Amino acid sequence: MNTVELIRKKREAEKLSYEEIDFLVSGYTKGKIPDYQFSAFLMAAFINGLDKQETSALTKAMLYSGKVLSLSEIPGLKVDKHSTGGVGDKTSLILAPIAAAAGVKVPMISGRGLGHTGGTLDKLEAVPGFRTNLNLREYKSVLKKCGAVLIGQTKDIAPADKLIYALRDVTATVESIPLITASIMSKKLAEGIDALVLDVKTGSGAFMKKFSDAKELAGSLINTAVSFNKKVIAFITDMSQPLGNYIGNWLEVYESIKVLQGEKVEDLLELTLNLSGAMIFLGNKAGSLKEGIEISEEMIKSGKAFDKFLQIAKLQGSNVSFLKKPDKYPKPKYSEVITAERNGYLFEVNNYEIGIASVELGAGRFTKTDKIDPKAGIIFYPKIGDKLNKGDKIAEIFTDKKGKLEEVKKRITHAVKLSAAKPEKPKLIKAVKMVV
Amino acid sequence: MNTVELIRKKREAEKLSYEEIDFLVSGYTKGKIPDYQFSAFLMAAFINGLDKQETSALTKAMLYSGKVLSLSEIPGLKVDKHSTGGVGDKTSLILAPIAAAAGVKVPMISGRGLGHTGGTLDKLEAVPGFRTNLNLREYKSVLKKCGAVLIGQTKDIAPADKLIYALRDVTATVESIPLITASIMSKKLAEGIDALVLDVKTGSGAFMKKFSDAKELAGSLINTAVSFNKKVIAFITDMSQPLGNYIGNWLEVYESIKVLQGEKVEDLLELTLNLSGAMIFLGNKAGSLKEGIEISEEMIKSGKAFDKFLQIAKLQGSNVSFLKKPDKYPKPKYSEVITAERNGYLFEVNNYEIGIASVELGAGRFTKTDKIDPKAGIIFYPKIGDKLNKGDKIAEIFTDKKGKLEEVKKRITHAVKLSAAKPEKPKLIKAVKMVV
Numbered sequence: 001m002n003t004v005e006l007i008r009k010k011r012e013a014e015k016l017s018y019e020e021i022d023f024l025v026s027g028y029t030k031g032k033i034p035d036y037q038f039s040a041f042l043m044a045a046f047i048n049g050l051d052k053q054e055t056s057a058l059t060k061a062m063l064y065s066g067k068v069l070s071l072s073e074i075p076g077l078k079v080d081k082h083s084t085g086g087v088g089d090k091t092s093l094i095l096a097p098i099a100a101a102a103g104v105k106v107p108m109i110s111g112r113g114l115g116h117t118g119g120t121l122d123k124l125e126a127v128p129g130f131r132t133n134l135n136l137r138e139y140k141s142v143l144k145k146c147g148a149v150l151i152g153q154t155k156d157i158a159p160a161d162k163l164i165y166a167l168r169d170v171t172a173t174v175e176s177i178p179l180i181t182a183s184i185m186s187k188k189l190a191e192g193i194d195a196l197v198l199d200v201k202t203g204s205g206a207f208m209k210k211f212s213d214a215k216e217l218a219g220s221l222i223n224t225a226v227s228f229n230k231k232v233i234a235f236i237t238d239m240s241q242p243l244g245n246y247i248g249n250w251l252e253v254y255e256s257i258k259v260l261q262g263e264k265v266e267d268l269l270e271l272t273l274n275l276s277g278a279m280i281f282l283g284n285k286a287g288s289l290k291e292g293i294e295i296s297e298e299m300i301k302s303g304k305a306f307d308k309f310l311q312i313a314k315l316q317g318s319n320v321s322f323l324k325k326p327d328k329y330p331k332p333k334y335s336e337v338i339t340a341e342r343n344g345y346l347f348e349v350n351n352y353e354i355g356i357a358s359v360e361l362g363a364g365r366f367t368k369t370d371k372i373d374p375k376a377g378i379i380f381y382p383k384i385g386d387k388l389n390k391g392d393k394i395a396e397i398f399t400d401k402k403g404k405l406e407e408v409k410k411r412i413t414h415a416v417k418l419s420a421a422k423p424e425k426p427k428l429i430k431a432v433k434m435v436v
Numbered sequence: 437m438n439t440v441e442l443i444r445k446k447r448e449a450e451k452l453s454y455e456e457i458d459f460l461v462s463g464y465t466k467g468k469i470p471d472y473q474f475s476a477f478l479m480a481a482f483i484n485g486l487d488k489q490e491t492s493a494l495t496k497a498m499l500y501s502g503k504v505l506s507l508s509e510i511p512g513l514k515v516d517k518h519s520t521g522g523v524g525d526k527t528s529l530i531l532a533p534i535a536a537a538a539g540v541k542v543p544m545i546s547g548r549g550l551g552h553t554g555g556t557l558d559k560l561e562a563v564p565g566f567r568t569n570l571n572l573r574e575y576k577s578v579l580k581k582c583g584a585v586l587i588g589q590t591k592d593i594a595p596a597d598k599l600i601y602a603l604r605d606v607t608a609t610v611e612s613i614p615l616i617t618a619s620i621m622s623k624k625l626a627e628g629i630d631a632l633v634l635d636v637k638t639g640s641g642a643f644m645k646k647f648s649d650a651k652e653l654a655g656s657l658i659n660t661a662v663s664f665n666k667k668v669i670a671f672i673t674d675m676s677q678p679l680g681n682y683i684g685n686w687l688e689v690y691e692s693i694k695v696l697q698g699e700k701v702e703d704l705l706e707l708t709l710n711l712s713g714a715m716i717f718l719g720n721k722a723g724s725l726k727e728g729i730e731i732s733e734e735m736i737k738s739g740k741a742f743d744k745f746l747q748i749a750k751l752q753g754s755n756v757s758f759l760k761k762p763d764k765y766p767k768p769k770y771s772e773v774i775t776a777e778r779n780g781y782l783f784e785v786n787n788y789e790i791g792i793a794s795v796e797l798g799a800g801r802f803t804k805t806d807k808i809d810p811k812a813g814i815i816f817y818p819k820i821g822d823k824l825n826k827g828d829k830i831a832e833i834f835t836d837k838k839g840k841l842e843e844v845k846k847r848i849t850h851a852v853k854l855s856a857a858k859p860e861k862p863k864l865i866k867a868v869k870m871v872v
Contacts, residue, residue, distance in 0.1 A: 007608035011483060035472035040607035043479035047447060171476035172443035 003033055007041045013048040018057040025061035029160040035167060042164070042173040050178035055220060056227040058178065062186035065160030069136065069192035071107060074144050077283045078105040081275055082188055083199040084217065085117035086206055087355040088242035088380070090252035091199065091268070092120045092150070094259050095276035097308035100147035101299040102276075102292075104283030107143050107191050108150045109157065113364040113372075116205070116355025118252065121152045122364075124316075126249035126374030131317040142315045146308065150316070158186040175207075181220040185228075195231035195282035195436075197275055198222070202430065203240030205351025211236070211430065218433065226435050233278040233289070236431040237271055241349040241384050244268035248363040248377015248398065254326045260306040267383065267428050273297060274429060282436065289434075332375040332398040336405050340388040344418030347384065353415035354380060357408045361399040373400055378412070385425040388418065439469050443477045449484040454493040461497035465596040471603060478600070478609040486614035491656060492663040494614065498622035501596030505572065505628035507543060510580050513719045514541040517711055518624055519635040520653070521553035522642055523791040524678035524816070526688035527635065527704070528556045528586070530695050531712035533744035536583035537735040538712075538728075540719030543579050543627050544586045545593065549800040549808075552641070552791025554688065557588045558800075560752075562685035562810030567753040578751045582744065586752070594622040613649075617656040621664075631667035631718035631872075633711055634658070638866065639676030641787025647672070647866065654869065662871050669714040669725070672867040673707055677785040677820050680704035684799040684813015684834065690762050696742040703819065703864050709733060710865060718872065725870075768811040768834040772841050776824040780854030783820065789851035790816060793844045797835040809836055814848070821861040824854065 001023045009016060016024075024041055027033035050058060071078050079099065083089055096106045110120035110132075124130045132152045134142065142149040153162075161183050168174050188196055198221050201207070202214035218234045225232040244265045246255035259265055259272065276299075277292030286292035299305040310320045322329050358364060362373030379396045382388055395412050399405065437459045445452060452460075460477055463469035486494060507514050515535065519525055532542045546556035546568075560566045568588045570578065578585040589598075597619050604610050624632055634657050637643070638650035654670045661668040680701045682691035695701055695708065712735075713728030722728035735741040746756045758765050794800060798809030815832045818824055831848050835841065 004606060004608045007479075011479065011608050035470070036475040036603060037607055039472040040475040040479040040609065043443075043447065043476040044483065044608075047480065047483045167472060170440060171473055172440045172447050172480075173476065 003027065003037050007037060007044060010041060010044040010048060015051065016054055016057070018060065021054065021057045022061040025058065025065060025160050029065045029163060038164070039167055039171040039173070042168060042171060042179070045179065046173045046176045052223050052227070055178040055181050056224050058182040059185045059189070059224050062158050062160040062164070062182055063189050066158045066190060067156035068190050071105070071140070071143070071192035074105060074140065076103065076105045077194045078107050078192060079195045079197065079279045079283045080106060080108050080188060080191060080193045081197040081199065081279060082184055084201050084207055085114060086201045086239040086243060087117060087351050087358070088244050088247045088252065089118065089201070090123060090244065090246070090256050091272045091275055093123060093253060093256035094272045095279065096148045096150060097260065097312060098272070098276040098296045098299045098305045099279040099283065100312070101304040101308040102280045102295050103147070103285045104279055105143060106148035106279070107139070107193065108148065109153055109187060109191050110150060111153065116352050116359060116364070118247070118249065118358075118364065120150065122372055123249045123252050124150055126253050127313060127318050128322055129318040130313055134316065142312070146311045146315055148308065148312050150312065153187060157190045161186050177217050177220050180217060181224050184221060185224045189228055189230070193230065196225055197278045197282065198232065198234040199271070199275055200234060200236050201239035202236055203238050203351060203426070204349065205242065205355055206239035215431065218431070222433060222435055231282050231436045233282060233432065233434045233436065235274060235278070235429055238426045238428050238430060239351060240426050241351055242354055242380045243271065245379050245381060246377065247354065247358045247380060248361070249372060249374040250329055251377040251379065251398070254329070257306070257323060257326055260300060260309055262300055270428055330375060332373070333400045334402050334405060335396060335398045336409060337393055338395045338397070338409055338412050340390055340392045340394055340418065342418065343389050344420060345422045346382045346386050346388060346416065347419035347423045348417040349384065350415040353411055354378065357397070357411045357415070360404050360408050360411070361397055362401055376400065383425065385423055387422070439463065439473050443473060443480060446477060446480040446484060451487065452490055452493070454496065457490060457493040458497040461494065461501060461596050465501045465599060474600070475603055475607040475609070478604060478607060478615070481615065482609045482612045488659050488663070491614040491617050492660050494618040495621045495625070495660050498594050498596040498600070498618055499625050502594045502626060503592035504626050507541070507576065507579070507628040510541060510576065512539065512541045513630045514543050514628060515631045515633065515715045515719045516542060516544050516624060516627055516629045517633040517635065517715060518620055520637050520643055521550060522637045522675040522679060523553060523787050523794070524680050524683045524688065525554065525637070526559060526680065526682070526692050527708045527711055529559060529689060529692040530708045530741070531715065532584045532586060533696065533748060534708070534712040534732045534735045534741040535715040535719065536748070537740040537744040538716045538731050539583070539721045540715055541579060542584035542715070543575070543629065544584065545589055545623060545627050546586060547589065552788050552795060552800070554683070554685065554800065556586065558808055559685045559688050560586055562689050563749060563754050564758055565754040566749055570752065578748070582747045582751055584744065584748050586748065589623060593626045597622050613653050613656050616653060617660050620657060621660045625664055625666070629666065632661055633714045633718065634668065634670040635707070635711060636670060636672050637675035638672055639674055639787060639862070640785065641678065641791055642675035651867065654867070658869060658871055667718050667872045669718060669868065669870045669872065671710060671714070671865055674862045674864050674866060675787060676862050677787055678790055678816045679707065681815050681817060682813065683790065683794045683816060684797070685808060685810040686765055687813040687815065687834070690765070693742070693759060693762055696736060696745055698736055706864055766811060768809070769836045770838050770841060771832060771834045772845060773829055774831045774833065774845055774848050776826055776828045776830055776854065778826050778854065780824060780856060781858045782818045782822050782824060782852065783855035783859045784853040785820065786851040789847055790814065793833070793847045793851070796840050796844050796847070797833055798837055812836065819861065821859055823858070
């Protein structure tokens with residue numbers, strides 16, 4: 001096979017076989033195909049698209065660029081969840097212990113914050129002592145002992161994805177449904193899962209701002225999961241405002257603890273119960289999604305979910321004292337309150353801006369080398385449709401960077417639109433699709 | 437400006453401004469933009485296209501990546517010809533002395549053979565002593581003294597083109613009309629010309645096999661020339677069989693001498709007279725193309741064109757004894773005759789294969805480091821529509837590589853189709869377009 005000829009084929013919108021795609025991906029991963037050829041291929045694939053089979057082939061080629069874990073020595077079905085990312089999206093921290101408490105095995109490999117969105121790894125690392133860099137022996141051992149494990153991507157897992165993602169980032173080839181699909185699925189399939197729950201976000205705080213794009217991505221992810229014989233339930237959910245009220249790494253751990261302890265944070269709880277319910281259903285511990293949700297509620301009520309959370313944290317090296325008494329966590333140096341300047345209903349949130357504001361406070365990274373401040377972040381109080389009176393709290397911001405306070409206050413103020421008439425509340429779960 | 441953002445724009449088929457294109461081209465030429473970003477841009481430009489203004493902007497950016505010669509110190513209009521390349525296309529060697537003898541200034545910067553096609557530089561270098569690597573001072577001096585000069589591209593001329601062409605070659609982005617246009621025109625405009633004659637080839641021995649593609653390229657070249665205020669006459673001409681009968685470097689010099697001395701090589705003479713006639717017309721030494729052709733004929737008949745050829749060769753360092761007595765040129769070690777296996781009319785020639793056959797004999801390069809044998813090549817006798825009897829000569833091949841003889845004989849035999857009925861002869865000059 002000849003690299004230029006394969007690039008030419010995709011340039012002419014011809015279909016590539018698995019062997020051809022694998023030639024490109026493994027050649028690139030091994031350094032035999034240079035960046036400039038692979039980027040030309042990526043651009044041709046971006047513009048001319050990859051069909052179902054090609055997307056599946058790309059996923060497979062990226063998956064087998066590294067180690068594919070076998071968890072067959074651990075009994076029971078292994079189910080994971082993947083979210084396309086958002087602002088205040090901490091469901092992983094809550095649903096992993098719920099599903100594990102219900103008897104499902106949850107082998108979760110997560111990522112870091114990207115752009116304006118947070119990442120599960122960064123949140124876990126806000127817990128003192130929590131080790132996300134377990135080796136594969138430790139990973140299996142924790143999973144076996146408590147039914148869940150949460151780590152970061154190792155070098156062995158889908159190395160092609162890491163290389164390709166870095167190249168896409170600098171060649172304007174990021175926002176492609178087939179390329180996104182292969183990136184997500186190659187990492188998830190490497191975990192050794194039997195089934196997957198997908199949370200595809202849409203709205204101003206999501207990567208897929210438009211519902212139609214989110215639907216297309218969900219369809220592509222489902223097709224690819226099915227082509228690997230994995231059961232899958234995909235949700236398309238609202239990201240037009242923060243999920244829950246807490247944004248920032250420790251702040252999200254804090255809110256997760258509250259929910260695990262029974263606090264009713266409406267939207268966050270509803271979504272988490274649906275996702276964990278789907279995991280329990282896919283893990284054959286419930287006969288339906290509805291039953292899975294009921295079991296999830298029971299796991300919270302009984303305290304089993306929170307106990308499981310402590311157990312996971314302990315097994316992964318954490319001193320759980322802060323989890324038991326979260327109010328003892330170190331406080332940020334500065335905080336400010338942002339209030340409503342007039343009466344009105346919360347009409348619209350530019351949720352991307354809220355995400356960027358939290359990054360500016362120290363909760364995320366603008367460049368790879370930026371250090372995260374786990375204490376930094378935002379509490380965002382109202383939900384779209386809520387009535388606000390002049391002077392009511394909209395948000396509270398926390399940071400060690402005094403110089404950022406004014407800028408972030410302005411950013412958040414500009415990101416919030418009030419209206420005279422009461423707007424409809426956005427629907428949280430916009431669509432569900434199951435292939436079980 | 438931001439490279440990724442500009443790539444994204446072209447990816448979305450948005451229009452780029454001159455400033456944006458120049459940012460990319462000059463950034464790439466200076467090494468500030470890496471190969472992998474420029475190749476992503478090239479692929480996006482290939483698939484989504486560049487319009488008239490963008491093509492002209494790309495040409496300008498590539499042109500000003502290097503030195504743009506001024507020939508204003510030399511009186512008279514400067515006119516050059518560019519051919520898109522073919523098999524046996526030696527018109528430059530004949531028309532440059534004709535036009536110069538008629539008083540037009542011909543500052544010609546030529547290229548080497550590419551793929552299956554020959555290059556003027558390689559042909560000139562078959563003449564012992566002929567220096568194609570004059571510096572710019574010598575270049576101007578020869579042009580001033582005799583009205584014509586033929587050299588190769590210097591490092592100063594459109595360096596962006598050299599870099600971009602090398603990248604296109606390995607990223608499947610060669611066959612793009614806007615990219616080809618900018619590559620051709622940036623080099624030609626750097627010569628300091630006032631007007632340009634274009635010979636866009638079509639047929640099996642051309643890069644543009646289809647007439648429609650040749651027409652599109654001719655249109656794009658004309659638009660770009662006009663946007664730089666250059667007069668232009670473009671011909672679309674047949675390359676479905678070799679031009680003239682001689683293919684190979686010295687063999688083509690030999691045939692050129694014969695034509696300059698008055699021999700009537702029908703197709704070669706007709707095309708050359710048209711091209712030189714167009715140059716003489718554009719150079720204001722004739723009132724029409726027709727008159728330019730008549731003057732060209734006169735230049736041959738009077739011996740002035742051949743004398744000019746000798747004068748140019750002498751000024752460029754050649755001992756002209758071989759030009760005066762071409763039969764004294766060293767002979768190749770091996771030759772073979774290929775004859776018709778049955779009676780019939782010459783119906784079709786796979787002219788690409790004839791070109792490749794000549795490269796195999798040593799007349800061209802498969803890789804950059806291959807050395808050319810100036811003696812190697814082919815004499816191809818019949819023209820499409822000619823009657824052949826069994827045993828009639830089709831071709832004679834010349835080489836120092838004994839091992840190639842059988843393979844090349846087979847290749848040429850397969851490239852030739854005979855028919856029982858007499859086919860029509862292809863029209864040599866298929867279209868002419870003038871902007872004067």
